[in-house]
Each structure stands twice: as C-alpha cells, then as structure tokens.
Amino acid sequence: MLTRLDPALREQSDRARRPHAIVIGAGLGGLASAMRLGAKGYRVTVLDRLESPGGRGSSLWRDGHRFDLGPTIVTVPQVFEDLWAACGRRFRDDVDLRPMDPFYEIRWPDGSKFTARQDTDAMRAEVARLSPGDAQGYERFLKDSERRYAFGFEDLGRRSMHRFLDLVKVLPTFGMMRADRSVYAHAAKRFRDERLRMAFSFHPLFIGGDPFNVTSMYILVSHLEKAFGVHYAMGGVDAIARAMANVVADQGGLVRQGAEVDEIVVRDGRAAGVRLTGGEVVEADVVVSNADAGHTYDTLMRNVKKRRWTGPKLKRSRWSMGLFVWYFGTKGTRGKWADAGHHTILNGPRYKGLVEDIFLKGKLAEDMSLYVHRPTVTDPSAAPEGDDTFYALSPVPHLGFDDPVDWSAMAETYRRKVQAVLEEQLLPGLGKHLTASEVFTPETFRDRYLSPHGSGFSLEPRIFQSAWFRPHNVSEEVAGLYLVGAGTHPGAGLPGVVSSAEVLGKLVPDADEVRVR
Template identity: 75%
Template sequence: MLTDSSTPSTALPRTSGADAIVIGAGLGGLAAAMRLGAKGYRVTVIDRLDMPGGRGSSITQGGHRFDLGPTIVTVPQGLRDLWAACGRDFDQDVDLRALEAFYQIQWQDGSTFTARQSTDAMRAEVARLSPGDLPGYDKFLKDSEKRYWFGFENLGRRSMHRFADLLKVLPTFVALRADKSVYAHAASRVKDERLRFALSFHPLFIGGDPFHVTSMYILVSHLEKEFGVHYAMGGVAAIALAMAGVIQSQGGTLRLNAEVDEILLQNGRATGVRLTDGAVIAADIVVSNADAGHTYDRLLRNHRRKRWTPPKLARKRWSMGLFVWYFGTKGTRLKWPEVGHHTILVGPRYKDHIRDIFIRGRLADDMSLYVHRPSVTDPSVAPVGDDTFYALSPVPHLGIGDTDWQTEAEPYRQKMQKMLEDRLLPGLSDHLTEQLIFTPNSFQTRYLSPYGSGFSIEPRILQSAYFRPHNVSEEAKGLYLVGAGTHPGAGLPGVIASAEVLGTLVPNAPRTRAQRMAAE
C-alpha cells in the first residue's frame, strides 16, 4: 500500500508479529525492504519525497524526464538475485538494455577512447592510443580481476562490522597493495596519460578522489568486462518503481511525503521512529537508508553515541559535491549523431583539478563533464524528435571552500554550456528548452546529504570496510544501516549489496500463532 503524509497524523499502535521500518526509499532502502519482506517482516518504508528512488528518482518537466541520479546498471545479477530472493523475476519487471558502447572519453586534443565489454575491442582502443602500453594494460586487467573477486565478491557481500573480520583480510590487502591509489596503480601499468585517466577516473562515480582512493577500486574495470553496462528503460526510476511494486506485493507499505525526525530507543534498543508531524510508528527493527551522517548526527541526536559522535563525523572526509545541469533540446533527435548515450569530456587538468575539488575546495574555471543522453536509447525521456540530457561536473562539497551557489550557479552553468557547444553539441543554445539545475545545496535539502556531498563518506582506505559505518549499528540494538554511507559503499551495485549484507544479519521474522497453525 502506498500512502501519503496528508492523511491525519496519529500515533500508530504496533501490531502483533514482526514489524520493520525502513527510513528512506532510496535504492538501498527499497532493496532492504524487499529482503525483509522475503524474511516475513511487515515493512513500512518512509520517505520525504513524493516518489520512491531517492537519488534514483526523476523529475518530469515539459515532457522531458530527467533521471536525477545514477544512469547505468553495471551488475544486473545483483538485482536478479534480489528479485529471486523475493520469489520474483527481475526481467519480468524491468526492461534492461545492454549498451554496446559503454561511454566515450574525449580529450581536448581530439583523441578519444570508447569503452566496450569486449577485451579485444578494448585492446584495440589501447593500441590505437599507445601501442607500447598493451602489455601493461593486459596486466592491469588481471590486477582488476583479482581485486574484483576479493573486494566485490568477498568483502562486498558480507558484513565487516567485527574487528576480527578486518584482521583476517589484512594480509590480502597488503598483498594487493591496497595502500596505493587507483591512479598510482594505473600509472604503474601504463605510461600514456590519457590511458591513465581512462583506467583511473571510475572512483569519481562513487564520490572518490582517484589519487587517494584505494587501488582496490580498479575492480570496476573487471566488473564492466564481466557484466557489461546496461540502461533500464524508463531510467533507474523504473527500477525503483518495480522495487516498490514488489514491496507492496509482499504486504509492505510505502509512506511518501513523510519525514522521520528521530529514531526512538528504549533500553538501548531501536523501538520505532517519530515523524516530523509527531506521529510515532513502532517496530521490532529499524533500518536507515538515510545518509549515515544524517542518521547518527540528526536521527539519534537525543541519544548518546559511542562510536559515531558528532566530532568523529566532522573529521571524516566526505565525497565531492555535484553540479548537474538537466536540459532538454528541441528537434535534435537526429542532430549530433556522433554523440552517444554516455560521454566524458576531459578538461585540461586532471590531478590539479581533482585537488581543487577534494583538497582546496576551490571552484575552478575549467571542468571535466559527464554527459548523459538517454534519448538515444530510450525515446520516452523526451517529446518526439527532441532530446533529454544531463551534464554533471564534480565540485567541492559545502564543507570545504566558500562557494556561494546562489550567485555562482548560473555563471557556472554558462561555462558548462560553452564547453558543450565548443566540444560536443554545436549550436546547443539554439535548441534549449526545459532546464533544471542541482547544486550541492540541492543535495543537502532534497536528500539531507551532509555538506551536500554526492555520495556520502568518501571511500578512502581508512573509510572503507570495517572503518565505514557498519550495516549493524553499534549504537543501538535492532538498528541497521544500508545505502551509500555504509558498507560496502556508494554506486548501484554497492547499495544493492548493502541490503544483501543486511539479509545475512537480520533473522527471519518470528511467525504469528495463526501462521504457525496454517503451516501445520
């Protein structure tokens, strides 16, 4: 059942049996609700937005559907496993399309690199740019596969909340040189700076600085090779709606336009939540898909915290902010035929620009852009003959530097438009129609993201695995965390995996007397 907070605000008594509350209808929260529903819990998902999906939601404006957050699916098997755990078939609910060309990287000198699933095609791209780097690239692929099996299939799919778990894996971390950064590892294998970029930029998709994030994240290269890159028709928002459908079929409830103000504790155990309208909902367990920082700093503000205290959270390094320009164009469906679904425009600087974003907190004059053109795959995103785009630029989060987005947003958008017109979409200004801008302020107000960061806590080595907020909270019994700010981390595969980890931590719901009698 889907309800709206416009219904009268009254304290809701707890029913008999096992009830679970999930705070936040982001993809991690929805996946958690599905896992809990499959375990027999009566689940209520609460979200302040008017639709499920969180960062994976969408806004429709003037006939253009703007997918606000993630745009690709890289590990569809994780979703298929999730659906299977609920006795459902993912491919019956979601139309997933494999992309032949994943993305094209374009440099200022006119050179390009197109990523594909085929190893032969990728080796051909490497040979075209720098034939001498082929042996190093082959070694990089083997490095990537080793880290995939250890970092994704092993660590990423089990809880890392015990110190003993960390001690067990430390030797492997040392052997795989997890102390090296993603960029440093790429640089040790290939010499061409363009290839070093192509093999090291991926952490930016989960909020990490490639020059500081652990080299374990080179596993993305194998992940793309193993599973490919896909697009869900209807956008990631269509996946969120399908997830909501599964939850409702399990007897769960999505309560939208409602915001949790506090997690309630009694004798050190989570017993429910209080909404901003004063309503109280009781439960046996509480799962927070809100940002881990918001969970501990705001939702548990009236309770003593042992590990995730405000000073400790303030010392954490947070992922960068995002400036996203969503726009529609009129009559351009056949224009710019060389522009595909995903394009990365590389600016004149790499390392120094990353330092501006993550270390100096400076809004630079130059930029690199990720450009999404879903209308080449999914015509439903725009009116007939038109296009829908978004262009994304990493920027400092609100806790570093002094950027005033009230005054800087439009000048920055204009710089972005000029770069697009000069390098990718000539004549763009003649075709612009609908527009929407998200700044770090938007992430802070819409998603309650600390500092307006795009991906919660940055995935540096001492902010990953055991050192990241755990899936089972040490602050209260019966409280669990899923989503980008907890283990294993940000990105669609990560948040779906966080719910899989949750499923290993939460026992099956105890059956009611009526259920036991029916089973007998």
C-alpha cells in the first residue's frame, strides 16, 4: 500500500539532496552570494563570527542610539534590485530607501562650502559660484566620468576578470582612458580651483584609495551619483543586511551567527568544506569566502601551498587606510545645529599632505579631515525622541607600517581632538550634550573584522591591484573556492561587494549541474 509523504518531510528530503554551499562571512557580499546561490538551487549555510548579520554594515545600539557601523549611503540601488529580482522578489518591498537631497556638503577651513546634488543645473551653479572659470571643465569631467562608468562598472565590474586574456583585451581601452593617471590628476586637468579638485577627487577615500595614486577610472563615481542619486536606507544599511538574511532564510538557507571559521578544508586540491574554531567540520560542495581576501589566503588557507597569493606577496601589497570612527549620541539636540545635515565633510588645512601622511608615511598627523554622519536628519529611529546620533570618521594610517599607532594608548587623546574639530567647525557646545559614545580604531577593525593591518577596505584599489591584478572571484589556488567582498574584483563599496556576488553567480554552475558529495 502506497502512503503519501508529508509535504514538510518531502521538502526536507529534497533539500538534503541539493548540493551544499558554505559562505564564510555574513557581510553584504556574503549575504548577496548566499541569495544568488539559493536562487541557483543550492542548500546554503552562512557562517559568521559576529553577533548579527551585515559585517561592516551592521549596527550597535547604545542607550537608545543606533550606530551604523560602516557604510551609510547607497549609490546604485539597481544592484540590489537586480539581486532581489534574481531571487524572484522586489527589493523595494523589503527595504525603505530614501533619496538624499543634498547628497552631502563639503566645507573648507576658509569658510567656503560646496553642496553636492543630483540636479545638473544645481551642480553647475555650485561650480560657477566657487570658480566661474571652471564651468566648462565640469561639463568635460561629467562626460569623462560617464565613459568610465560604462566601461569600468557596467562592463568590467559585472563580469569576472580572472583570465589574463581578459586583461589583455581591455588594455587599449585603459590606455585610451588614461587609467595610468590618478583621480586627482584627472580632476586637476579639468578644474583650476583647488577646492573643486578636492570635491571631484576625494571619492576613492570611500573605498580605501589614495586619490593621488588610485587610477582615474574611479572618477566614474561622479556619474554614479548623478545617474542614480545618493540614498539612505531607513534603519541603516543594517536594515538591508537583515532583509538579505531574511531572503536567505526564505530560500531554505541557514545563517549561523557566532560561528567562526578557522580553516578551509582542502582535499585533493579542492575546497571540501570548513573547520570552525571549536573543531566542527562542515562539508560542502562549494565554498565562498566573504572574509577579507588577505585573511582567506594567509590564515584560512595557511596549510595550503599557494602559487600566487603567498604570504610574501600579501606583505608586499598596498592596503587601504585605517579608520578612526567616533560614534556618539547627543541629548536634546533635535533641531539644534540646523546647518549640520545628514552628510558633511570637514576638510583640514591640507589635502595632499594629509593623504601622504596616511597612505605613504604611516604618520598620524596633527590635523585631520572628517566625514560626519547624522542619520537622525532623515531617520529619527536612530536616536531617542528629541536626541541625535552621529558618527565622525577620520582616515588614519593602517597598522602595517614599521611604527604603527598604539591605539590602546592614543584612542581617547585622538577622540578629544576629533571633538575639538567638531565643536569648532560644525557642532558648537557638543561636549555639553554628549551621551552614548563608542570608538572604533584600526585595532578594532583588525580584531572585529579580521582585517589585515586593520585596514578599512582591504587592498587599496590601485591600478595594479584592480581587475585581473586583484584576488579573483574564482580562486586560482584551489578548485571549488570562490571569493567575494571588498578585497576581490570589482572592489570595495556597496555596489562593488554586491556586484562581486553577481560575478560569482555567473561563475558557479547551477545546483543541478553539481554532483552532491
């Protein structure tokens, strides 16, 4: 006599027969990869050492204040919309995204300001207000930016660059677009006013690059802002991460927090699973690492002989700068400091000299430039009623220099310097309103995110550390291992890490093509 199998048991049995994919790390790149793999039919397990999903895009709560720990803006919503669509869902159903207007305000020590907006006429007016003679240069810069966007983001950034022939084919275009020229050098070609040169060249700092040395391909960010706008996710980027984790769960996947991977298990030259710090071994048909590429090769694959990403090569590589971030709350200030918007950039007296201290000399300078985030302008849920939440970010040297900063001794001293700059330039009387406070230094990034040298954005995106020269999305060291996230192609930033998962989706075969171990 035949009996009908319970639907729940049938689903459980079908799931057990599907090939298993492990994703190391629940950062945005890892969660996006899990979603892509789930859509391709894999049984997915995400393993993450932190207490909640999101990695650097997660948040902390202190005394009713939500501190968004990492990225604060969304510049290309389309990459999220495409990701959700691949899973048969709508991004806007799960995330409330709000356009910013203005995007941000840049301030200089002489009191001058530049307000960035999406509207082209408004931007022309801002350029002309600061430097009437640079209006024509702005028009040319926009066209330069659009061309580099089409090539660098829509083409190279959304496909794998792991074959050397792929690099050879694009070299003529790189040459034509003067990829050898730095972002700052290109801005200097188009603008005579030093303030505008800064305003149109600083963007690589948001992905860990030195504007005076990073390839001019990254001026494409100006087109991203103009074409797609700058957005804020209500609830912070943490809300996006949680929505992604929910999609993974709805697909039948599992996100395990507090599960730290100690080693990638390799058998017969192929990734076969992972070993956790407690000794547990989890078998897999596919392994995806969203851990920093340097940590993946140097630590998680420490017992594997490597051909390209060896310890000495990683030590010779150039890493992005470190970050000092002060998260703080203020009491009874909603409506106070009316000219302090959602995003403000406070320039110090030096631009090039400060960048050289940070990236080349490894020196903690006396002066600083700050990015100030005030989410409560848009999202009151980030603080108790009537209060405000902020963070102030200062680029600083990473820990890999010969005489690194001892942040255990310097953190409070430096925080006080940051407070003094804020009180002088943006938030007068700040000290009288301070409540909750939290500080992240490069040592925090090293210990919390296992970031080599405590760098904020993994490998610096210089020309010889980009595209084919960057760690590939499919490992050249062992079969069955894939890499995503800031340290891989196409690079750091939300669009970059989410696009790395899109590239992954084109490299990994569909689940029905894989023989289950």
